[in-house]
Structures are given as C-alpha cells and as structure tokens.
Amino acid sequence: MRLASGILLGVLGASLGALWANEKTVGIASMPGAGVPMHAAWHEVKWPFPLDEWGTGHAFRCEASDCGGGIDLYLRAKVGFCNCTTGVSDNADLDRVSDIELYSETFRGLTDGHAVDVGRLKGRSRLYHVTIPYAAPRDILAIAFNDQCDVAVATVAADGERLANTEALALDFLKSDPVQRWARAELGQSGL
Numbered sequence: 733m734r735l736a737s738g739i740l741l742g743v744l745g746a747s748l749g750a751l752w753a754n755e756k757t758v759g760i761a762s763m764p765g766a767g768v769p770m771h772a773a774w775h776e777v778k779w780p781f782p783l784d785e786w787g788t789g790h791a792f793r794c795e796a797s798d799c800g801g802g803i804d805l806y807l808r809a810k811v812g813f814c815n816c817t818t819g820v821s822d823n824a825d826l827d828r829v830s831d832i833e834l835y836s837e838t839f840r841g842l843t844d845g846h847a848v849d850v851g852r853l854k855g856r857s858r859l860y861h862v863t864i865p866y867a868a869p870r871d872i873l874a875i876a877f878n879d880q881c882d883v884a885v886a887t888v889a890a891d892g893e894r895l896a897n898t899e900a901l902a903l904d905f906l907k908s909d910p911v912q913r914w915a916r917a918e919l920g921q922s923g924l
Contacts, residue, residue: 801894
C-alpha cells in the first residue's frame with residue numbers, strides 16, 4: 733500500500749511540476765511587452781470568405797496565447813496569374829496578385845513593399861490599409877511568392893498594434909515544411 737501511494741505521489745508530483753514549468757514558459761512568452769513568442773502554434777480553421785474565381789484556400793489561426801495576439805493567415809495558390817518573367821518584383825505586381833480584395837476593393841499601401849524569401853521561392857511583402865464595407869477599416873499584410881507563372885498569396889490580419897510584428901511569424905510559418913510541401917504541389921515544383 734505504501735509503495736503504491738509513493739508511486740502515485742511521485743507521478744502526481746512530476747506531472748504537476750511539468751505542468752507548472754509549461755505554464756511559466758507560456759506565460760512569459762505571451763506577456764505584453766515580452767516580445768515575439770519563441771514558437772508560434774498555427775492551426776487550420778475554416779475558410780471564411782465566399783467562393784470566387786480562385787476557389788477556397790487554407791485559413792490558419794495563431795491564438796493570442798501562442799503569438800502574443802491573435803493572428804489570422806489566409807493562403808492560396810493562383811496558378812498562371814504571376815508575371816512569368818519577373819515574378820512578384822514590385823508593388824504593382826503585389827497589388828495585382830494579392831488577396832487584399834477578399835476584404836475590400838478599396839485599399840492603399842501603407843509602406844513600400846520589400847522583397848522576401850519564402851523557402852526557395854522569392855516574393856514580396858507589403859502592409860495595406862483596407863476600407864471595409866460595413867466594418868471598421870483595418871491594416872492587413874500581403875505576402876506573395878512565386879514559381880515562374882504561378883503564385884502563392886498569404887493575407888495576414890491581426891490586431892492593429894500587433895500587425896507590425898506579425899511578418900516574421902507569418903514568414904516563419906510560410907517557410908515551414910508543411911507549407912513548403914503544399915507550395916511545391918500547388919505551384920508544380922516537384923523537383924525542389
């Protein structure tokens with residue numbers, strides 16, 4: 733009886749210790765002002781937009797507890813829609829291929845876009861201010877990366893004060909193995 737009680741107390745103590753250690757790490761990582769969390773945990777959610785000529789895509793969410801603030805990322809491929817010669821090389825290309833219009837056709841760039849690397853693919857990222865019908869305007873980040881004539885676009889929405897810090901988290905997610913495998917399949921890059 734004593735042996736069974738001792739084993740039970742030992743297991744319970746170890747479990748509570750592991751739980752407490754895990755709580756401390758999560759709490760520190762997500763405290764306001766503590767910076768970007770060490771590891772963002774993205775999970776797939778339902779695509780929230782109506783069907784259009786590009787079909788549905790994949791929607792992902794990183795909760796506030798994992799990213800310091802809630803972040804939504806929408807990803808889909810647009811096959812044959814990219815400039816086959818230069819790719820997404822300037823703001824006009826990004827404006828044309830991005831999915832900002834999922835929110836509204838009324839938008840303007842807040843920053844000059846810049847080049848980004850998404851795994852082996854090259855692209856561009858830019859922050860936009862979007863006027864949304866029947867809702868408050870908001871700032872949204874667009875990232876597009878291509879393989880020849882095919883482009884993948886990511887639309888990233890977060891709380892206004894968090895959006896400036898979301899690009900690094902979004903790019904890390906887009907560089908992850910599952911997203912890179914998806915991009916190879918969708919953009920026809922089987923050799924990469």
